Amino acid sequence: MTLKIGLLGLGTVGSGVYEIINQKKGCYFSNTEEDIMISKVLVKDALKSRTLKIPPEILVTDFQEILNDEEIQIIICVMGGMEPEYTYMLQAMEKGKHVITANKAVVSEHMDVLFKTSKKNNVNFLFEASVGGGIPIITTLQQVLKINQITEIKGILNGTTNYILTKMSQEGLEFEDTLKKAQQLGFAEADPSADIDGFDVSRKLSILSSLAFGYHIKENTIYKRGIREVTKLDMDYIDQMGYVLKYLAHAILKDGTYYQTVEPIILSKNHMISNVNEEFNLISITGNIIGELQFYGKGAGKNATANAVVGDLLYIINNHFVPQEILLNHPLQNGNISTFNGRYYFRMDVKKQEEFEKILNLISNYSNQNKIEYSNKKLFIITETLRANDANTLAKKLQSHNIHLFYARIDS
Amino acid sequence: MTLKIGLLGLGTVGSGVYEIINQKKGCYFSNTEEDIMISKVLVKDALKSRTLKIPPEILVTDFQEILNDEEIQIIICVMGGMEPEYTYMLQAMEKGKHVITANKAVVSEHMDVLFKTSKKNNVNFLFEASVGGGIPIITTLQQVLKINQITEIKGILNGTTNYILTKMSQEGLEFEDTLKKAQQLGFAEADPSADIDGFDVSRKLSILSSLAFGYHIKENTIYKRGIREVTKLDMDYIDQMGYVLKYLAHAILKDGTYYQTVEPIILSKNHMISNVNEEFNLISITGNIIGELQFYGKGAGKNATANAVVGDLLYIINNHFVPQEILLNHPLQNGNISTFNGRYYFRMDVKKQEEFEKILNLISNYSNQNKIEYSNKKLFIITETLRANDANTLAKKLQSHNIHLFYARIDS
Structure with missing residues (x-):
């Protein structure tokens, strides 16, 4: 079997993907007799000097060269922005190419259209690397x-x-x-x-x-x-x-x-x-x-994220997957946030005596049984159980009085 | 699609598997239009009263009834012993049936033959539930x-x-x-x-x-x-x-x-x-x-382990897997254990004064810079770094002098 892949982006993760596949660092690629390779890589500047050893003739700066290459069956997009990445992914699937991406921005914003396009064209749209790096x-x-x-x-x-x-x-x-x-x-x-x-x-x-x-x-x-x-x-x-x-x-x-x-x-x-x-x-x-x-x-990191991208590739290679209804x-x-509540930690910078009283008055509207400590112009308060909405409102009121603070819910 | 399954064993995990599939507790089975069901269940005693609601006519006591049922394409073995389980699995695969099991004893002892039999007959042999319960x-x-x-x-x-x-x-x-x-x-x-x-x-x-x-x-x-x-x-x-x-x-x-x-x-x-x-x-x-x-x-537990078993079933249903070389x-x-070493904790029961000196003499052959505490006829020792083999030899020598002890390596 010969399988050609187009890679969009040659940053940290892209370099890792290239190494695992073309430099055969991944076990599958060093053991297989199949001919699997990244045959074209989309970069901004083909002439830029790179530490990665890569034949210059496979670098292209025009996406159309990859899109219109009928030998390329799979596109791996490891560019991180919203556009032109989103358009590229749609165009690739419309051309019958499988798409693998690590791009969380595009997936989170457009997953509905991406899934529909994948199903319509009977190609895979996989995005394991978009969440949790190397965690499958x-x-x-x-x-x-x-x-x-x-x-x-x-x-x-x-x-x-x-x-x-x-x-x-x-x-x-x-x-x-x-x-x-x-x-x-x-x-x-x-x-x-x-x-x-x-x-x-x-x-x-x-x-x-x-x-x-x-x-x-x-x-x-x-x-x-x-x-x-x-x-x-x-x-x-x-x-x-x-x-x-x-x-x-x-x-x-x-x-x-x-x-x-x-x-x-x-x-x-x-x-x-x-x-x-x-x-x-x-x-x-x-x-x-x-x-x-x-x-x-x-x-995060080059190898763990690249591993997740290549895992999607092996899924396509080893399975005969029919895209299913995901959403x-x-x-x-x-x-x-209305279901979240808990005790809260507040730390406030108190510059003057008047502020001290103002703070305690404001807080008493939400919680009375607080644990209070004051030292070195910092006021520390552990509240009784508050609803998240109330804690946020309280924080905003304190901030509106120009009080610097940090607060966080205590998970019981 | 109609898919019939033979279930071997109706203990805790077997009941969980039956509920997920036939009682449609699992999402896939409640949503699918495919007709997937456990059509026969091997039990020791078909007349025993069970809390699980199951039609008595699908209970069989003779494995041959399942083996020779050509409509049954998949066998799920959730019996825990070595025999006849191992023979049943081999016979099922030789008959062209996929085999799923939770039986760690059989898999750990006979995986080489089981994998070869699976490959030879081009059927799946899956065993996700044999390790880690619900963890995939x-x-x-x-x-x-x-x-x-x-x-x-x-x-x-x-x-x-x-x-x-x-x-x-x-x-x-x-x-x-x-x-x-x-x-x-x-x-x-x-x-x-x-x-x-x-x-x-x-x-x-x-x-x-x-x-x-x-x-x-x-x-x-x-x-x-x-x-x-x-x-x-x-x-x-x-x-x-x-x-x-x-x-x-x-x-x-x-x-x-x-x-x-x-x-x-x-x-x-x-x-x-x-x-x-x-x-x-x-x-x-x-x-x-x-x-x-x-x-x-x-x-462990009924539902988590049953979930793993049914996960294997869905893998067979959703993929067109060709068994690969696993080993x-x-x-x-x-x-x-020759690579493992570390500091060790020893606790020994010391009944007489002579034992105390004997213990310290024995230990000094392996380690000199120990932290030693004695209270209420118990001697506690934290050794310097020992090789696992030395720690075990020391423990055996102490035990040969009739000294009751517990010891464990400290992971640094």
Whole structure:
């Protein structure tokens, strides 16, 4: 068998994919007698010097050269933007080519059209690498769904922020210093917003919960709050409480309503998620028959993500898959965050005596039995159980009085 | 499509399988228009009263009735013994029937012949439920292996002993009392030996490491040591050290030699495995490209295990699989436990003053810089780093002097 593949993008993940397939680093490719290869690679600049050893004649700068190459049966898209990536994927499927992608932005926004196009043209559209890096969560989720109703998804879905929180906790660094370190090491982008403000996590949660609940839930409908405000002082206080701060995604389906949140959460140290460190991810799914399953692995990085991309390729090679209805489109209600509640940790910077009283007055509207500590112009409060909506309203009121704060729910 | 299945065994897991398929508890079966059903069930006693609602006319007591039923294309074997189960599976495949089993004893002992028979007859032989209950470890391992060389497998593979150690640790109970409680709850067998002496775990490790390393490694070649000797006192001491005791399986492949052990291991409390409690399992695999992956879920129980069995069934229904070479049979050496070393915890019952000196003399042959504590006729020793072989020799010598002891390696 000869199988030719077109690769769109030759960044970190693209290079890893090229090495596994064309340089035969993956077992399947070093053992098979089949002739499987990436025959064309779309790049912006074919003349740029690269550390990857790749024959210059397979680099192209015009997508049409790949689209119109009838020998190419499979497209792998490892470019990260919304356009022209989305158009390329649709065009490839319309031409009868299978599409594999790691692009979470396009999948989370356009999965309904992409799935329909895949089915209409009887080609595969696979996206294992879009969530959880090397963790085979999409494949497994779809297998679990054949038997189970999934009622809950929870986990650490972003390696960059988990790296930052781990380093802050273990090395006692401030947020900004840790972010800079992560940027120097290539774990964080120059513009870190997608990671630290939650867009990356909510895109991944959008993909997982849409598949799990059978209904396209777009990223921009998911409540998200970032971790920009967290300080070394918060990490120390939380540690002394016997807890750990993690940046979690959480989705619940209950009676036809889904609830989702992406926010910093305080967890007991003996929770499994609390011991997920560095760039690792952990994803928990709960089915009505199988119970809870958890999956842990590298959430980012060249080899782990490339492994997931190539896993999709081997799925196409080894199976004769007929695209199935993925989104059942039972209409579901968005319950936002109204199911989440818990005790909350608030840390506020108090500059003047008047602020102190103002804060306590504001908080007393929501919670009376609070644990309060004040030291060195910082006020620490552990509230009684609050609804997430009330905690957020309280935080906004405090912020509107120009009070700097960080807050997070305590997962009991 | 009409698909008829023969079910061998109607115990806990068999009942769960019947409910998911024939009572349509599984999503696939309640949604499909295909006619898929268990049409015959092999039982010992067709007249026995059962809580499961099942038409009596589908119960048979003679396997030939299922074997010779040409409408039955798939056999599910959820009987747990070695014979006649092994013969039934071979006969079914020779008759062109696919075989799915949860029987780890047969798979670990006879996988080479079973795989060859499957290939020869072009039928599936699937056994996801034989390891890790509901955790989809066999399927995932085979996918990871297509790209990666697997170098390490580690984890908690037995729900019964993890339940016992969890309860001893959390409720301060003695081993015997916890075992009785587990037996009353149905978590442990009347004869608990397979679980607490390590046969169950080493069978599962045999299956995982044979697949991972591509070479049939039989259960009886794996070093195993049980947890019968552990006491409440050990749990307390280990807890105060800041550690947790778990019953672990561990396999390593290095330069063509494999090393395996099944034994109690002392782990730091912030290790992910330390926080796996009750009947849950955790399996870690490390590949040369993907890095470490961990999988967590219910290692036993009716629904989780039945889910794994039915997952194999859906794999056959949804894929047009051609059986592939599973064991590559590269010859590997058995390095036994010679790669494992670490500090060791020893607790010894010291009845007389003479014993005290004898013990210290014996131990000084292996390790001098030990931490020693004596209280209430118990001697606690934390050794410096010992090789596993030396620690075991030392333990045997102590036991030959009639000294009661418990010992475990500390995982650093």
